[in-house]
Amino acid sequence: MGGCLVSRLVVVSNRVATPKAAQAGGLASAMLAALSEVGGLWFGWSGKAVAGDPGPPKEETDGRITFLTTDLSKTDFEDYYNGFANRSLWPLLHFRPDLVDYSKQNYQGYQRVNRHFARTLAPHLRDGDTIWVQDFHLIPLAGLLREMGIAGRMGFFLHTPLPPPDIMRVLPGHRALMDALTEYDLVGLHTNAYVRAFVNYQRDLAGGQKLPDGWVRTGSGRLVRVLALPISVDPDAIASQAAKAVNNPSVKRLRAGLTAEDRIRLAVGVDRLDYSKGLPERFEAFGRFLDRSPQHRGLVSLLQIAPTSREDVPAYIELRGQLEQQAGAVNGRYSDPSWTPIRYVNRTYPQSTLFGFYRAACMGLVTPLRDGMNLVAKEFVAAQDPDDPGVLVLSTFAGAADEMDEAVFINPYDIDGMADAMARALDMDLPERRRRWSALMARLKRWDITTWRRAFLAALEEPPSPEVLRSTGVM
Ligand code: ADQ
Numbered sequence: 001m002g003g004c005l006v007s008r009l010v011v012v013s014n015r016v017a018t019p020k021a022a023q024a025g026g027l028a029s030a031m032l033a034a035l036s037e038v039g040g041l042w043f044g045w046s047g048k049a050v051a052g053d054p055g056p057p058k059e060e061t062d063g064r065i066t067f068l069t070t071d072l073s074k075t076d077f078e079d080y081y082n083g084f085a086n087r088s089l090w091p092l093l094h095f096r097p098d099l100v101d102y103s104k105q106n107y108q109g110y111q112r113v114n115r116h117f118a119r120t121l122a123p124h125l126r127d128g129d130t131i132w133v134q135d136f137h138l139i140p141l142a143g144l145l146r147e148m149g150i151a152g153r154m155g156f157f158l159h160t161p162l163p164p165p166d167i168m169r170v171l172p173g174h175r176a177l178m179d180a181l182t183e184y185d186l187v188g189l190h191t192n193a194y195v196r197a198f199v200n201y202q203r204d205l206a207g208g209q210k211l212p213d214g215w216v217r218t219g220s221g222r223l224v225r226v227l228a229l230p231i232s233v234d235p236d237a238i239a240s241q242a243a244k245a246v247n248n249p250s251v252k253r254l255r256a257g258l259t260a261e262d263r264i265r266l267a268v269g270v271d272r273l274d275y276s277k278g279l280p281e282r283f284e285a286f287g288r289f290l291d292r293s294p295q296h297r298g299l300v301s302l303l304q305i306a307p308t309s310r311e312d313v314p315a316y317i318e319l320r321g322q323l324e325q326q327a328g329a330v331n332g333r334y335s336d337p338s339w340t341p342i343r344y345v346n347r348t349y350p351q352s353t354l355f356g357f358y359r360a361a362c363m364g365l366v367t368p369l370r371d372g373m374n375l376v377a378k379e380f381v382a383a384q385d386p387d388d389p390g391v392l393v394l395s396t397f398a399g400a401a402d403e404m405d406e407a408v409f410i411n412p413y414d415i416d417g418m419a420d421a422m423a424r425a426l427d428m429d430l431p432e433r434r435r436r437w438s439a440l441m442a443r444l445k446r447w448d449i450t451t452w453r454r455a456f457l458a459a460l461e462e463p464p465s466p467e468v469l470r471s472t473g474v475m
């Protein structure tokens with residue numbers, strides 16, 4: 001293949017944004033853009049769990065992109081997705097060993113589905129294909145494809161955090177999983193801290209060695225490159241959709257509801273309903289803020305949009321109940337006929353409507369306990385009105401914190417501190433809001449979603465430098 005140009009791109013992810021999918025989020029749009037630039041194939045699960053064996057995969061072509069999807073049997077889906085991916089890996093990767101629910105049966109299901117993916121995909125691959133695998137559902141895929149003789153370049157992007165070795169060690173079979181990552185040529189992570197976690201694992205637990213330029217030599221002598229390549233958004237597209245969304249009926253209704261007396265300001269939070277997002281802490285801090293800031297009572301409402309996810313996993317059902325109770329308690333304490341402190345909504349909205357909500361808000365609350373990146377933080381900034389921008393309140397435990405110095409930072413474990421930060425954000429004067437927003441927006445424009453995907457694919461095509469080869473004794 002040679003050079004810097006990918007010949008054909010094959011994207012593999014758990015879910016595929018097929019042409020019929022209602023809306024493509026940021027990552028899906030980025031994958032579609034990459035695939036249509038060079039032509040390619042997108043392979044993944046169809047979203048259907050069927051009784052008995054899944055039949056052959058389904059293939060559809062749209063322009064230069066072929067979409068290949070496979071069903072999964074109900075048992076495989078249960079063990080792989082609800083089981084190992086969501087009950088073992090997700091909590092582990094989010095620094096919650098206490099919530100890791102491991103079973104050998106689920107782990108075997110994870111391996112089985114990855115093998116099924118490899119076997120289904122292999123006949124559709126051509127020599128010279130570059131393969132880009134997304135996220136923790138599919139870590140073993142490269143190794144399984146290599147066992148089948150597939151030789152092309154393979155890259156992996158992890159959308160979650162990667163915790164340090166001492167947390168990884170909690171997972172039975174952690175070594176096999178971390179070794180499977182080294183079967184890729186490139187592993188992309190959001191932050192330098194996650195890269196350090198990878199390198200430290202290799203060094204401390206797997207006999208690996210750090211080389212220059214992000215390369216690592218594994219205990220068995222393989223070279224793998226590990227880089228911090230933070231995912232981003234398309235700030236210009238978001239800005240223009242947000243400006244237009246002001247006329248969107250949902251956004252208009254929200255504004256009319258809030259500003260009946262033209263005085264109530266909006267704080268907004270948008271998250272999948274997930275324990276990693278720090279929602280109970282956020283509600284508690286908002287209640288504490290109202291306790292301690294009587295001057296803001298009646299003047300700020302928090303709109304929390306949190307569509308339910310993973311309802312087959314008990315921790316998620318508990319969380320939903322807990323939040324309903326907390327919102328009820330704050331509202332019971334403070335509501336009056338013309339003001340509801342917390343509006344808690346369990347549904348999804350089209351992204352353009354969300355961007356309208358962000359723009360209508362004077363404060364964005366992004367307060368996860370842990371988050372790989374958190375795209376809502378970036379979307380919130382991109383959606384602001386440059387003349388009157390809202391303030392981003394951001395957890396230092398979101399990957400996004402590394403790139404968003406001008407946010408108001410909080411520690412979600414410090415409820416008083418979070419309550420103070422809310423007051424500070426709401427009281428911030430216009431010159432300071434503008435100064436902070438301009439710096440944040442300028443950085444988003446310099447490293448947007450297109451820069452991200454191009455940087456990943458360029459790095460994937462780059463061979464090790466002579467210096468790296470020399471340090472391995474190959475040259
Ligand atoms: P998520 O955990 O899903 O992603 P996030 O980065 O915030 O978290 O992305 C959520 C996306 O879904 C955003 O684009 C947001 O606009 C959208 N969304 C959220 N609520 C919605 C709603 N009610 N209706 C419609 N859309 C909604 C994982 C990792 C993150 C990482 C991303 C990308 O957990 O840390 O940033 O992948 O790598």
